[in-house]
Amino acid sequence: MPDDLRRAALDGPDRAVKPRGPMATRLIELGRVMVYVIGGVIALSPALAAGYLLWRWTGEGLKYIAGFTAALAILLAAGFIGYPLVKLAHVFGGLQDSVREVTDQALPVLGEFEGTVSAANQELGKLALVTEDVANVSGHVRGVAGDAARVTKLVADTIVVPFIKLKALGVAARRALGRK
Secondary structure: OHHHHHHHHHHOOOOOOOOOOHHHHHHHHHHHHHHHHHHHHHHHHHHHHHHHHHHHHOOHHHHHHHHHHHHHHHHHHHHHHHHHHHHHHHHHHHHHHHHHHHHHHHHHHHHHHHHHHHHHHHHHHHHHHHHHHHHHHHHHHHHHHHHHHHHHHHHHHHHHHHHHHHHHHHHHHHHHHHHO
């Protein structure tokens, strides 16, 4: 809840509060601080120039007034620049906290990732065993198929070829007897 209040204070009462992550909030605060610093530098330059010109162009009595005015301008400008620098220090502290949070959250995720990778490696090892077994089975199937081919050729050579020759002899004998 304090984070929502801080966002409402930073965004103003008229803007709707959008949920932001810690990193986005820190970057927005950093941008605002940079605007303050640049504004302070821009505001300081004319004050210093005016103080110097007053001191240079005035008489002896007015030099002290011009110096006092320039010192007052520098003091105001230093305050104007100092406030954003303090806020900038808070932003960097918040960025450090954000990085620490991200690190704290990333380490368990990396641990889980390591466990997942090791489990995947174990499964790949099991898959390697399965593929090795499949390769062995396919080698045995190839051997059985080769044996079946040899048996088929043996049966063909021992039974079928003599049977075909016997049948051809019978056909030739019938033709020869049929001619006589």
